[in-house]
Amino acid sequence: MRKRALLAVVMILVASLALTGCVQKSEFDKTVADLNAKIKAETDKVTKANADLTKAKADLDAANKQIAALQPLQAIVNSLTKEVTIIGTDGKATKVRVTVEDKVEGLMVNAINALLKTTGMPTGAKLEKLTLKADQATVVFSKEFKTAWPTDVAKQKAAVKAVVNTLCEFPEVKKVLIQTVAGYVKIDKTTVSKALVKDDPLFK
Numbered sequence: 001m002r003k004r005a006l007l008a009v010v011m012i013l014v015a016s017l018a019l020t021g022c023v024q025k026s027e028f029d030k031t032v033a034d035l036n037a038k039i040k041a042e043t044d045k046v047t048k049a050n051a052d053l054t055k056a057k058a059d060l061d062a063a064n065k066q067i068a069a070l071q072p073l074q075a076i077v078n079s080l081t082k083e084v085t086i087i088g089t090d091g092k093a094t095k096v097r098v099t100v101e102d103k104v105e106g107l108m109v110n111a112i113n114a115l116l117k118t119t120g121m122p123t124g125a126k127l128e129k130l131t132l133k134a135d136q137a138t139v140v141f142s143k144e145f146k147t148a149w150p151t152d153v154a155k156q157k158a159a160v161k162a163v164v165n166t167l168c169e170f171p172e173v174k175k176v177l178i179q180t181v182a183g184y185v186k187i188d189k190t191t192v193s194k195a196l197v198k199d200d201p202l203f204k
Helices: 001-082 104-116 153-166
Strands: 083-088 093-099 127-133 137-141 175-180
Touching: 083 104, 083 153, 093 104, 104 127, 104 153, 137 153, 153 175
Parallel strands: 137 175
Antiparallel strands: 083 093, 127 137
């Protein structure tokens, strides 16, 4: 009886140890698998980052080649154009390139034409004529400058101010007279029939 009991105890212990060993091996295998998965994930990230970096470098090299190829053309553009400043209805100064002209009036015409394409200026308006006498520039716009004139007083002031301040960017101009083929425009109830200076009190 004792031998059988002792044998039974030994068998139970062996079974227990075997089971514990299986559990420990299973946990070990899971830990190893988790570590391998993390290593693979990080390796994939590094591989992708290197690929992205290689592509970015190739794109940069291609862009630099294009810039180098365009430099002779840019030199031609610079010789045929001149940078002027226009003041938009938002009061911000913007540099634009216009064709080179023999006279400063030609540059002024180009500057005003560029201004008319910006937001806040009367839709469809065109510049009909620009003259410079002494320090006064006189501009004559098409009828659309008046027929499409904004009803909001703040927008009226902004449009007139944009024309005056843009032309006053030229050192030859101290004041600007604005006309249209359909007559003068108004700011609120005031007819704008006199020459205005940069930041004229009428704009306030």
